[in-house]
Amino acid sequence: MFRKTVLLLGVLWTSAFAFAVPSLIKYQGQIADTSGAALDTTISITIGLYDGSGGGANLLWSEIHPSVSVQNGLFDVLMGSITPLNIVDFSTPQLWLGTTVGSDAEMSPREQVVSVAYSLKVGTVDGATGGMLSSDLNVLNRINVGSDNVNSGFMANVFGNFNTASGDYCVVLGGYDNSATEEGAVVGGGEVNTASGITSAVSGGVSNSALGESSFVGGGNGNSAQMDGDVVAGGVVNTANGGNSFIGSGFLNNTTGSHSVIGGGELNKASGNYSTVGGGRGNKAIGLFSTVAGGGGSSNADTNRAQGNYSSISGGRGNFAGGESTVIGGGFTNSALTVGDVVVGGGENEVNGGYAFIGSGFRNHALATMATICGGTSNIASGGRAFIGSGYRNEATGSHGVIGGGLYIRARGDYSVAVGGGGLLESDSNSATGIHSAILGGHQNFAGGESSVIVGGLMNRTNIIGDAVVGGAENDANGGYAFIGGGFSNQTLGSQAVIAGGNNNLAVGGRAFIGSGYRNEASGNYGVIPGGSYNRARGEYSFVGGGGGLSEADSNSATGYASVIGGGQSNRANGDRSVVTGGQGNRTTNNWGTISGGYGNQVYGVAAAAGGGQDNTATGSHSQIAGGRDNNVSGSYSTIGGGYQNYVAGSQATVAGGRQDSIYMTNGFIGGGINNVIRSGAGTNGAIVGGSSNEVTFGGAFIGGGISNLASAYDAVVGGGNGNTASGSQATVPGGLSNTASGAYSFAAGANATASHTGSFVWAGGAATSSYANNSVAMRAHGGMRVYTAAGTATGVNLPAGGGSWASLCDVNQKNLFGSVDSRSILDKVATLPLYRWSYKAQDASIQHIGPTAQDFSAAFGLGDNNTTISTVDPDGIALAAIQELAKQVQALRAENASLQKQIDEIKK
Template identity: 30%
Template structure:
């Protein structure tokens, strides 16, 4: 399973863009507290299956490994995390469980495995973001000479092995003295051989080397005839003293100071012919330092009171504290609450960049009992209406500035966002507005959490998206476009143009869906509407629920218009009475209590009194009677109570308990009548049975089975009386056999001949233990037979002659003595007659003999 895609980088990039302003604020605050660099990495990705579909939401075990190679080893770091995946997207912090003890001074590749499976290919090459961890090695600004490559900079002149060239320029003349140039680092003077020139009007301030000649000049470079100057003086009260650089015996210029007026000062005095001030300026990227006895003056040892005059004659008050300690740009140590950047009065404090305001702190009241307003980003961002505790992290543009007009409001970034109620928050995005207390907008564009009456939008939340609206208390829109949550606790998950307009209504997503009553739910789809309370639509298009607790699971243009009615899906289906159900299909209707249509097309379940009619499926079937059932087929009707048509086409079960199993054009038209199948069969008598082809059981209790042997004329077999059992089977009726050779044949071999004679089975193949019947046994049984006359009790008008089973001799009696076998009587009579015939034959012979004697 391919659960990783490189598109995760795009996702991560877009999220970074969204949070850009917030990250700026967080980084700014982190710098103030000097937080350590975390040894972790953020990583996001997408898990999909082999077809590119996002995996099921849930928790997955992901193993992350770092290698020094794209295809082999070595493995330098590994950890496994349980990661929550939603819509395929996951986000992790690498290093959460196993510390990232790597320097990130070389290339690394990331490998990922899912749920203990093989590692996904290819490995992912880490980009520059991870290697920023290498910056921790200089976190204390301790860059030493050893950290700089040899030959890159000049660290020491004494140890140089390469040539040092000092090239003359406009402002200095270089004269070599032998093979050495010495720059002293001690004393108050400067030893250097300079060339000597006279002061010139266009160079108003010169340092003159009186000894060896040559001039090194500090001068203004502006060609303005007013000669811009560098002024180091105290202007105002008193007269400044003067310092000058003069030659000493060892060629080190000395610094002299005099005092004039009310205090000692140092005055750099112009000695030229024009102007009265001088300018110090560096001509390269090197810095100017102020030192004492060779050491740079530390913080606290230098105090600049008064004002600094810039080249454009603007003034800036210095940042010296009352105890003389300054605030160093490279960091400070040993500070306390008396050392700070800020104000001591009820005035705002600003930080600028490129001469434009980048951050502003506004006091919110006297003393420390009130939270100040923090305003970052565009200079036009503002906090109005005397609000306190407000925060604007950044963002804003000309004509698209942020505004907060209520206490403790917050805007993270973006442009043109507005917070006008207490504790409201807009994290980012553009043109977002919240006027509900404690309301939150995560981002996006044109989103509004606004009150239509006092307090209506309080605690509302919009995650993002575009043009979304929350106007109900505790309402939520997670994202999407043009969605509306206007009821209390109403929620829209996303999508487009969805509405959750009453309390506790929910639309999860989709487009143009509406949840318009209490506790209604539309999970997705398009143009679905849940009108009544507790109604539910899972998805699909143009579906509706118009009664409480009604449900439409999906499909298109389905309507569940009665309480607790249910439609599973399909198209144009209707469940219009309490507890009715249409599972699916098209244009099906369940229209009375508890009626059900499983599916199919144009089917109707419409009972009348008790309800619970069922159509399983098929097309144009109707279950009209209470508890009636049509399982399927085409154009079948179950009209009677508890009637059933199992399938087939054009079948009808029209009376109570009637049944048609299937087939075509069959009718069960009386109570309990049954047609199991076939074609054109009618069971019209009560509890009648008609099967086969054109069988007509039209009398009560009649059973008619008709074959297809008659192919012309009147081919029907029709009952003529109640309780008949009629069979037309041209191929014979078999009982105990599947291949009858006679109109009726038993499995024992007995049968009725075509001529209508009953014939017992008598084959030797059916018999065993065969012995001859003795004359004595036959004569004894014969002599004990008692022929009688009688009629059967259920047939009083017919007289019979025969024997009583209980009275016959044992030889011809059956086991239960309830019946007789005629062939048994015939057998003993045959034996007796045979014996009698033998006697007769002997007597005849005797008579002939006697006659011959005469």
């Protein structure tokens, strides 16, 4: 199924008429499917004409178009191309058109045939007032319609009154007192118009004249097209006198240049060949291909003049485009004097450099090749390719100089840049004199160095190549590629030196850096000061992080090579690669020295260090003081952890802390305490962990703590206590009171114990007890003694107070019982057990014993831990078992004897 989306688009009927009338009607329509989508297909269409719109109307004509192309829903057919239309009476009051697609029913509703189709009726003329023409109307020679006309020219035609058509083939179509005097001339109408050039024409108007060949005046009053091809479309008293020139309209306009154009306006002149004046008043297009679009004014001074060839003025007044290809967009009294110069607008601007440019503004001057001024007032761009964005009384005198804006800005150096700033007076001028120098803003800034830059600020200076100042006031970058970020009265004298900000800072060293602060000075190459006041980075690669104070006396000063001061006040880092992290009054004088902080600390040794504290002194090479006060380490590689008035003279020695502790021995160690001392006696590695008034005098000696203890021999040890002495080599006093271990390898413990023999061991419970022989053990424990051999206290031996023998701890609750024993077997084994007289090999042979060997005892009874020892409890048990068996046997014997005795007694009776 099909439907029309727009049934007949107004039923587009066309029929073309010339001298014969074709009997065809073009019928167009649009076809869509039932969803409304346009079709691309081929269909059959049947078209009919009816004398009514309803179903009872008569069919007057029909034809079938079997193959009609539909593209994007559109189709067209020529009615009458199959069945002639001459059978239709088109004078019928109403005609209705019906359309059928394919085998579908006729589409509804029918469309009424409107006026265009009725034009077929003009095949004949009837109903005209004055009669009827039934054939062609042919007029030979001339037509003269009207009164007092003259048409003396060959085939000349004239209409109207008092008109003259004297030229051959000329025509005057109407009007009054018009003349067409040359061959092919035409006057359309009007009054007192003259077409005196061959094929010239005047359409109408009053007192117009077309004098040149093929010239034309469209209308108006007093217009004149004087040379061949000249055209005046209209207006008043316009004169086209250039040849193929054109005036559209206006008043008293004049074209004298060939192919020149004036669109309109008043008192405009286009004297250059191919020149154009669009409009305005008093404008002049003088140069070849010159253009004035409009503008001008009421006085001669307002005249826009495009004098240069190809010059152009878009508008404004009093503008002068004197150079070739110059352009003035508008404004007033602007001038573009040299080839390619451009003024967009503004007033009294002058471009005289060649391809120079002024965008707008007032009294600006672009005086060099390709110089540019975008706007502003009284700016001068006299350097080649110089640029001024805007501002007042700015001067870009250097080649390629740039000024963005501002007041009294100077870009004097070649390729210099001064973006803006300046001030109200000449003295406020920013001046970029160096080649490629730049000033972006501020006032009274001076960029004298090549490629130097000042971003802004007041009275800043860059003096050497590559120097830069971002802002601030009275900053002076004078080192070459030096940089000042901002601040006040900062100065860089070193090459590539940097000052980020602050006040009265000075960077003298090459590539030195100062972040900020006040009166800081980085005089060493690569020296760095991030901030603070009165700080000095004098050494090469030195660093002062900050700090300082209110006066020069508060200055932190890093004078050593690669020395560092983190901060603080009145600190000095004089040694190469030395470091003072902070604090006050600290000083390093030798290489690699370090002070972390504190007050008044001094580091004189190579690679020595002080962590902090007050008035500590590290003079030894690689020595260290972690903190504390008034500590002094003079030994190399020695350390004081902290405390007060500690002193280390020995190398590689350490005092961890405490007060008034001293070490004179190499590798000595004092953990802490007070008034402890390690003397510089023989040997090394003496140590005191803590305590008070303890003393070590020999190498390897050790005191753990306590009071007034003495370790005065090699490797002697006093663990602690009070008044103890370890004076024998490798002797030990673990603690206690007034104990003495004077024998080598001796041990004295408790109170008042004296181990004076080599290898002796003495334990005293309070009363004086002394060793009695080398390698002996003497123990005084008048409260008794116990020895436990298990985790609990139920297994072991006990020596009671005042007792003379050991008692085994033999609690039944601590035993596993495995039943009774075979006493007879045990007695038999005892009877056969070998017994020897023997002595220990380690003792004198005269000291002898009697008993079995452990191996025989183990083989006989299988008791104990091994076969090399005999426990004292095992022989006791064996003996008891054997005794019990003997008692049994004795009892049996007694019973037997009693029985025998009784028998004997019986016998005796």
